[in-house]
Amino acid sequence: MTLESIQGSLKQRGLRLTRQRQILLELIDQTGAHLDAERLFQLAKERDPKINRVTVYRTLKMLKTGGLVDELDLMHYGGDQHYYETRVKQEHAHVICLRCGRVEEFFGEPLQRLRHQIETHFGFEVLLARTEIGGYCAHCQTLRARELDELRNAPPEVKPARRPARRK
Amino acid sequence: MTLESIQGSLKQRGLRLTRQRQILLELIDQTGAHLDAERLFQLAKERDPKINRVTVYRTLKMLKTGGLVDELDLMHYGGDQHYYETRVKQEHAHVICLRCGRVEEFFGEPLQRLRHQIETHFGFEVLLARTEIGGYCAHCQTLRARELDELRNAPPEVKPARRPARRK
């Protein structure tokens, strides 16, 4: 969904395209990244130092309700905040490395199949779909193996020698 | 995963099986429902009125870390809390009706395929996977159609006659 069509969608619903919303829409759309409200707020402040955090939340809620952005958790990597991305036609899963935080997107037929099966199997009308997968990326698997190794070979204080009870 | 094997897993890790944990484990395991921390706490209080909410959170975190329960959002139907279920071998998606809140579980090959493709495509080691789908169940689709109809036929105050500006 393009910035222009989002702006159109706003107008259609009688919503106003304010300076603040302009900024936020551009940020969400431009940065391919998955931003959370706070990050978005910080970036927006660079362009409008007077913008308020609350406006960011309100704008995100509006976009979410309008189906213009999707909300992600990314397996709560990094906390309990939500992340946002502009909705794209093509369904995709988010694959997130729990060690380095890297997020990959996976487009593939199993997702279409899944959606289709759920629609036919349950007679369900799918509006929102979210698949998130956590684990270790190829790179971090080897790093992690090494880390575990080092821990095993040099256990410095696994069970620290019994230390005297702390005095209050 | 059975209650017994969970208890075994605790002992193996040198964790204690306290009265409180007993209660919580039983509740999570017995009720097929997807409980959130607060609900779990309320249920637990019926069996032990002195149990504390914090203990519930700590126990859930422990079980989560140990891979004994899975954490769900159920598309934030009903708020921002998390829901929990004991981990089962068979991967499944949660299909949630955004009108009535009913949750269906979907087991099916697309999920296995998806996991497999992500492992081979990215060389990724999958530890956690979560697929949640929101929309309307068969039943609520018809109810919703009717609701929308009624709204259209008898628009009581869609744009309420302009009323005098509220006096401060």
Next chain:
DNA sequence: TTTTTTGCAAACAGTTTGCAGCACA
């Protein structure tokens, strides 16, 4: 007896709400 676990109070993070003034259309 020792180490883990609990309960309590208080803190915390992320997000929402009420309201008066501001600004798009």
Next chain:
DNA sequence: TGTGCTGCAAACTGTTTGCAAAAAA
């Protein structure tokens, strides 16, 4: 011109932490 939107302060929800007392092993 008027309704929608913003900023501010304050509330709120879900969850976590510090600490002393209680309870498993």
